[in-house]
Amino acid sequence: MHSSAPRSPLAANEQASGAATDIQAAADAHRQREVRWMALLPAVSPSQARKNKKVRRLLQDGVPSSLRYLVWCHLTDSKARALPGVYTKLGKRPRVPAFMEIEKDATRCFPDQPQLHNTNGPIASLLQAYLSMVPDIQYSPALASIAGHLLLLAPEEDAFWIFASVMDAHLRSYFSSSTIQIEVDAALLSKAVEFNDPALHKKLYVSLQMAPASITRPWFSSLFVGTLPVDHLHRIWDIFLYEGMPFLFRVGLAVIHCVRRLLLQATSEESVLESLTHPPVACLPSSADDLLSLCFSMKLKDDDVRKQRVKMEAQVRRQTQARTHATIGMPSRQTKSISLPRS
Structure with missing residues (x-):
């Protein structure tokens, strides 16, 4: 039996040199992105950021981790919403009914991040403040997921105002x-x-008779926290905060595409939901940017999604109100939507 030839020291040195060059190139690219973002953020007002093509190009190129939460602040215009002293005052209000549930969910959602779920930890504090400010919101564990993910990147009060901005702009109705x-x-x-994959649509919605909301709710209400690896999730949020809700549809279609084989083999709704909410990492694109490319390749017209959301929402609301009036005989009372502390 012949032993393998000893490795040439020259070859080993060349390989090490190549790896060092790659690392240096990545570091240089990261610094260049930082410089471009640091130049752009002061030049584009937050209120105009989501209309700016330069911002869009930089988002697609990548957001440095060192600046990510500042970019998110910019895209949500959260600084304009921040009222001095309000967050502290909200935190002093009586505990909301869901407070103990929030603490449990914080521990369950982020077991490896004890700084987020200590007694009166930041997730509980942030959601205590938000739910006391917006009392018509019904608590869901998805809120703890979103709040916790923001708190991994942003200081607590900044995270609160980003959270409030995202809720008002996109998620509050959920x-x-x-x-x-x-x-x-x-x-x-x-x-x-159905448009992208008729065979899979038939399997999910006809053969297995799955309710459409059972697929959409865990994704959209949590912004895919817990479904995607953190690096992938960051890039998804980068683009979502610019593009808005239609991009979530693209992400959903991309995840479905990634686990298509598993879905076609599934024999129960439970196995489908497991594949969709916790897709095997091996099924996902290896890089976050590859996932973005897949999302943008999905057949979907964003403007049509925006128009259809408004049209269908109005139609369903009219039907619901008609049923309510027929049953009760009078319109339902509206809950007070915002409750800010007095100065």
Whole structure:
């Protein structure tokens, strides 16, 4: 039996040199992105950031981890919403009914991040403040997931105002007493699946008779926290905060595409949901940027999604109100939506 030839010291040195060069190139690219972002952020007002093509190009090129939360502040215009002293005052209000549940969910969602779920930890504090400010919101563990992920990157009060901005701009209707918006988005995603993959649509929605919302709710209400690896999730949020809700449909279609084989083999709704909410890492693109490319390759017209969301939401709301009036005989009372502390 012949032994393998000893490795040449020259070859080993060349390999080490090549690896060092790659590391240096990555570091240089990171610094260049930092410089470009640091030049752009002061030049583009937050209120105009989501309309700026330079911002979009830089987002697609990548966001340095060192600046990510500042970029998110910019995209959500959260600094404009921040009222001095309000967060502290909200935290002093009586505990919301869901407080103990929030603490449990914080521990369950982030078991490896004890700094997030200590007694009166930042997740509980942030959601205590938000739920006392917006009392018509119904608590869900998805809120703890989103809040916790923000708190991994941003200081607590900054995370609160980003959270409030994202909720108001995109997600608040998901957590109201009415589930109209999630039902609308679930129906739209079902149609998008049918357009992109008729065979898979038939398997999920006809053969297994899955309710569309059972697929959409765990994704959209948590912004894919817990579904995607952290690096992938960061890049998804980078683009989502610029593009808005239609991009979540693209992400959903991309995840479905990644686990298509598992879904076609599935024999139960439970196995489908497991593959969709916890896709095997081996099924996902190896890099976050490859996942973004896959998302943008999905057949979907973003403007159509925006128009259909408004149209279908109004239609479903009219139907719901008609049923309510027929049953009760009078309109339901509206809950007070915002409760800010007095100065």
